[in-house]
Amino acid sequence: MQQQSNIDIGRFGTISFSASDDSALMKQILSTHSPHGLEVDVKPILPVIKDVLHQANLSMDSVITSGARDQADVLVKEKTAVAGFDGMLKEDASIINKISCELTCKCSGGDDAHSTAMTIFNNLSNYSWDAKVVISLAAFAANYGEFWLMAQLSTTNPLAKSVSLLKQLSNIRGHASSLKSRVDPINNLLHSAILKVIDCIFQFKELPPQYISHERPPAPLATAMAHFPAAAYWTIRSIVVCSTQITSLLGMSNELRSQNKRYKRIYYLFEMVHIEDSMTILKELISLKDDKLQKPLLGGSSKKRVGIEEVLKRKTVVLLISDLDHIAEEELFALTRTYNEAKTKSDLQYEIVWIPVVDRSTDEEASRKKFEKLQAKMSWYTVADPWLLDPAFIRYMKEEWHFSKKLILVALDPQGKVVCYNALHMFMISQGKHICLYGGADHEWVRNFTAAAKDIAKTAGITLEMVYVGKSKANERVKKIASTITAEKLSHCLPYPTYISCFWTRLESMWYSRTQHGKTAENDRILQEVSAMLSFDGSEQGWAVISNGSTEMVRANGDTILKIFREIKSLEKDIKQKGFVPVLKENIEKSHQLHHCNKLLLRWTSTGIPEKLLCADCTRPMEKYFMYRCCTD
Numbered sequence: 131m132q133q134q135s136n137i138d139i140g141r142f143g144t145i146s147f148s149a150s151d152d153s154a155l156m157k158q159i160l161s162t163h164s165p166h167g168l169e170v171d172v173k174p175i176l177p178v179i180k181d182v183l184h185q186a187n188l189s190m191d192s193v194i195t196s197g198a199r200d201q202a203d204v205l206v207k208e209k210t211a212v213a214g215f216d217g218m219l220k221e222d223a224s225i226i227n228k229i230s231c232e233l234t235c236k237c238s239g240g241d242d243a244h245s246t247a248m249t250i251f252n253n254l255s256n257y258s259w260d261a262k263v264v265i266s267l268a269a270f271a272a273n274y275g276e277f278w279l280m281a282q283l284s285t286t287n288p289l290a291k292s293v294s295l296l297k298q299l300s301n302i303r304g305h306a307s308s309l310k311s312r313v314d315p316i317n318n319l320l321h322s323a324i325l326k327v328i329d330c331i332f333q334f335k336e337l338p339p340q341y342i343s344h345e346r347p348p349a350p351l352a353t354a355m356a357h358f359p360a361a362a363y364w365t366i367r368s369i370v371v372c373s374t375q376i377t378s379l380l381g382m383s384n385e386l387r388s389q390n391k392r393y394k395r396i397y398y399l400f401e402m403v404h405i406e407d408s409m410t411i412l413k414e415l416i417s418l419k420d421d422k423l424q425k426p427l428l429g430g431s432s433k434k435r436v437g438i439e440e441v442l443k444r445k446t447v448v449l450l451i452s453d454l455d456h457i458a459e460e461e462l463f464a465l466t467r468t469y470n471e472a473k474t475k476s477d478l479q480y481e482i483v484w485i486p487v488v489d490r491s492t493d494e495e496a497s498r499k500k501f502e503k504l505q506a507k508m509s510w511y512t513v514a515d516p517w518l519l520d521p522a523f524i525r526y527m528k529e530e531w532h533f534s535k536k537l538i539l540v541a542l543d544p545q546g547k548v549v550c551y552n553a554l555h556m557f558m559i560s561q562g563k564h565i566c567l568y569g570g571a572d573h574e575w576v577r578n579f580t581a582a583a584k585d586i587a588k589t590a591g592i593t594l595e596m597v598y599v600g601k602s603k604a605n606e607r608v609k610k611i612a613s614t615i616t617a618e619k620l621s622h623c624l625p626y627p628t629y630i631s632c633f634w635t636r637l638e639s640m641w642y643s644r645t646q647h648g649k650t651a652e653n654d655r656i657l658q659e660v661s662a663m664l665s666f667d668g669s670e671q672g673w674a675v676i677s678n679g680s681t682e683m684v685r686a687n688g689d690t691i692l693k694i695f696r697e698i699k700s701l702e703k704d705i706k707q708k709g710f711v712p713v714l715k716e717n718i719e720k721s722h723q724l725h726h727c728n729k730l731l732l733r734w735t736s737t738g739i740p741e742k743l744l745c746a747d748c749t750r751p752m753e754k755y756f757m758y759r760c761c762t763d
Contacts, residue, residue, distance in 0.1 A: 155363070156359060156360065158248065159248075159251060159359050159360075159362075159363050160359060162248065162251040162252050162255050163251075163255060163259075163359070164255050164256065165255075165256055165257065165258055166256055169258060170222065170257060170258070170261050172222075172260065172261045172264040172265065173264075173332060175222075175264055175265075175268050176264060176328065176332075178268075178271075179264070179267055179268050179271045180325065182271040182272070182274070182275040183271055183274065183275075183317075183320060183321075183325075185275065186271075186274050186275050186277075186278040186279075187278075187317060189278035189279060189281065189282040190278050190281075190309075190313060222265065225253070225254070225265060226265055226268045226269050226272065227269075227272075228253060228269075229250055229253060229254070229265060229266055229268075229269035230269035230270075230272045230273055232246070232249055232250060232253065232269075233246070233250075233269055233270060233273060233369075233370065233373040234273060234373075234377070236249065236370075237370065237373045237374040237376075237377045243367050243370045243371055243374070244367065246370045247363060247366045247367040247370050250262075250266055250366055250370075251363075251366070254266070259331070259358040259359060259361075259362045260328070260331045260332065260335060260358075260362075262362050262366065263327070263328055263331065263361075263362050263365050263366060264328060266365075266366045266369050267324065267325075267328065267365075267369055270369045270372060270373055273373065273376065274372075274376060277376055277379070280293055280294045280297060281294065309379070312375065312378075312379065313375075313379075315375075316372045316375050316376065319368055319371070319372060320372060323365075323368060324365055324368055324369060324372075327361055327365050328365070330361075331358065331361065334354055334355065389520075389521055389522045389525070390522075392520060392522035392523075393522040393525055393526055395414065395522075396411075396414055396415065396522060396523060396526045397526065397530070399411045399414060399546070400530075400546075400547075400548065407443065407444060407544060407545060407546065408442070408447060408542055408543070408544055408545060408546035409438065409439055409442075409443060409546075410546065411542075411546040412438050412442060412447065412542075412546070413438055414523075415449075415520075415523050416438060416483070416485070416513060416519075416523075417520065418513070418514065418515055418518035418519065419518040419520070424437055425437045425514070426438065426513060426514055426515075427441065427483065427511045427512065427513065427514060428505070428511065428512050428513075428514045429441075429511060430508060430509040430510045430511055430512070431509060433505075435514055436511070441481060441511060442481055442483070442511075444544050445479055445480055445481050445544060446479055446480035446481075446541060446542065446543055446544060446549075447480065447481055447482075447483060447541070447542045448480055448481070448482045448483070448539050448540070448541050448542075448553060449482075449483055449485050449539070449540045449541075449542065450465070450482050450483065450484045450485065450510070450537065450539055451485045451487065451527055451531070451533050451537070451538050451539075451540060452484070452485075452486060452487070452535075452536070452537040452538075453486065453487050453488070453489065453535050454486060454488060454489075454497060454500040454501055454504065455500075455535070456535045456536050456537060457504060457537055458537075461537055461554070462507060462508075464557060465482070465557055466507070466508070466509060468557050469482055469509060469510055470509060473509075480541075481510065481511060482510035482511065482539075483510065483511045483512065483513070484505070484508055484510065484511070484512040484513065485513055485516070485519070485527070486501060486504070486512070486513065486516040487516070487519075487524055487527065487533065488501070488516045488517060490517070494517065501516065531551055532551075537554060538551070538552045538554060539552055539553040539554045539557065540552065540553075541553045548632075549632075549636050550629075550632070550636075551628070551629055551632065552629075563592075563593040563594070563595050564587070564592050564593065564594045564595070564676060564677070564678045564710060564711070565594075565595055565597070565676070565677050565678075566583060566594055566595065566596040566597070566674055566675065566676045566677075567596075567597050567599055567674070567675045568596060568597075568598060568599070568621075568672065568673065568674040568675070569598065569599045569600050569601060569666065569667065569672065569673055570600075570601065570666075570669075570670075570671055570672030570673055570688060571600070571601050571605070571607040571608055571611065571670065572670070572671060572672050572688065573607070573610065573611055573614070575671065575672040575688050575692075576598070576611055576614075576615070576620070576672065577614075577620070578692060579672060579674065579688065579691070579692060580596060580615075580620040580621050582692055582695045582696070583596060583674075583695065585695075585699075586695045586698070586699060589699055589702060589705075590702070590705045590710045591705075591706070592710050594676075595621075595622065596620075596621035596622060597621065597622040597623065597624065598611070598612065598615050598620075598621055598622070598623040598624065599624050599630060599633050599634075600612065600624065600626070600630040600633075600634075601630075601634070601667055602631070602634035602635075602638070602667050604626060604627040604630045604631050608626065608627075608630065609626050609627070612624075612625075612626040612630070613626075634667065637660055637663055637664060638664065640656070640660050641657065641660050641661065641664060644656065644657045644660070645657070659675075659683075659685075662685055663675070663685075666685075666687065669687065671687055671688045671689065672687070672688030673685070673686065673687050673688055673691075674686060674688070674691045676711060676714065677711065678709070678710065678711045682709065682711040682712065682715075683711065684711055684714050684715040684718060686718050690718060690721065691718075693721065694714060694717045694718055694721065697717060698713055698714065698717055701713055701717075
């Protein structure tokens with residue numbers, strides 16, 4: 131059995147190779163080595179290299195923060211670094227320049243890291259192992275320093291500005307956050323690995339003779355130095371990787387401009403009022419780079435690649451967005467149970483799609499294992515390869531949907547309109563629990579209602595989850611109530627003001643849609659319930675809707691529901707026999723008042739208002755009024 135070795139090169143991955151591969155690689159490296167007794171003292175170059183990397187980092191910081199640098203401090207450090215270096219610079223400038231050109235050309239031309247590293251070894255065949263590494267790092271430092279020097283001076287020096295235009299560096303300052311996330315791993319690799327290996331090589335070479343034993347074969351120093359070729363290879367290969375990353379930054383401004391353009395398109399698609407179906411926007415969101423099959427999804431049970439139109443057309447789509455580390459087991463269990471139960475019904479009109487947002491700065495192999503492990507637990511659709519998701523979509527999720535790390539569920543209707551920015555709590559509280567939506571702008575009533583609801587739920591032996599949805603006009607009173615509910619943990623609360631406004635806008639849209647299709651409160655239960663909710667919103671008092679599943683539901687205004695809570699507290703036996711909602715509904719119907727005053731307030735639209743509307747309570751025709759209102763509360 132072959133022994134397996136792994137070389138970790140940080141965010142750029144882990145390279146695995148077997149013992150036989152290692153042996154073949156060593157033979158290839160050693161075949162390039164013919165020093166002919168040439169010994170060059172490269173140690174004087176090392177302080178200059180370190181200083182270039184240090185100064186380049188300062189330049190990078192000033193580019194990112196658009197700050198100024200202390201020129202006096204720079205000059206002092208420069209004098210210290212170049213002391214005693216003139217002779218070395220003149221002697222080996224040509225080879226450093228040659229390797230610098232190799233790095234620039236091959237790393238921008240798409241050559242793989244191994245072939246580029248071997249080209250460098252061939253060019254440095256006459257040098258010792260430590261010299262090969264130091265000269266390669268010096269060549270990289272020259273390119274790296276020039277890159278940041280041009281970026282720093284491009285706003286103040288006309289020559290630097292022109293050169294930066296030719297090198298596509300002119301807009302690099304405008305992308306500070308992206309720039310930092312791509313450069314930090316390079317600096318970590320340079321300082322945490324490459325420079326440490328070089329220092330280690332020099333420490334071995336400079337050991338005093340009295341510490342070196344030649345008595346026991348093989349001598350410890352000889353054993354250590356036998357590792358120099360491998361250390362030199364992986365160090366130079368890491369330098370090539372760093373150079374490739376820096377070269378990729380040259381076209382970054384164009385890439386980010388393209389990303390901004392795609393971001394604006396996604397934003398525009400979500401702002402559109404009339405979209406025939408959700409296919410246009412879903413294809414824009416879930417398209418994968420280089421996906422020739424045009425099948426970006428994996429089936430939940432089959433794990434086969436499927437297209438968006440095959441499985442999502444004319445359905446509500448719930449986007450499950452998360453990273454790979456913040457999906458709680460209870461969340462996954464609740465979602466799986468709800469989804470699997472819904473799948474048993476023939477009229478399922480929604481699908482869940484998992485959109486994993488991966489951290490591209492971590493080891494991809496380890497992240498893929500996490501991804502596959504989570505994917506195996508999911509019975510819904512998942513993105514086939516999250517590493518190919520458009521960065522513009524990831525940015526949109528973070529900026530517009532406020533995704534950070536924790537799981538959110540964004541629901542899109544069949545027309546592609548967002549109907550809920552985070553439906554997670556609705557999935558979680560639907561597991562065998564009674565759900566109560568309540569609203570209004572009466573602070574005192576909210577306190578009394580939540581206390582009474584918790585009390586009656588305890589008496590009835592049920593779990594009652596309450597969600598405050600406020601009013602369509604999310605004013606200061608609603609804001610204060612929402613703050614109180616959250617601070618005192620009275621119940622759940624839709625986030626103020628965006629989600630509360632979205633809730634009522636969606637209800638109003640449903641009302642318009644169904645009335646335009648000829649539906650009435652007499653023949654359409656959904657329109658009847660939506661009309662009742664909008665009537666509640668038109669009043670100044672509180673209200674509540676309580677349900678247990680999709681078949682048991684009851685609604686009432688604030689005074690009525692509080693009165694009934696007090697009355698049925700003694701009906702514990704009836705509740706256990708009939709159920710909480712049926713008993714509640716029965717008593718509300720008994721106390722139903724003949725005299726009521728329901729108002730349905732609708733904003734005028736170009737589609738107009740129906741001539742005839744029926745009351746949601748008594749189904750009699752409602753009178754139509756025009757109202758002008760100015761509310762400053």
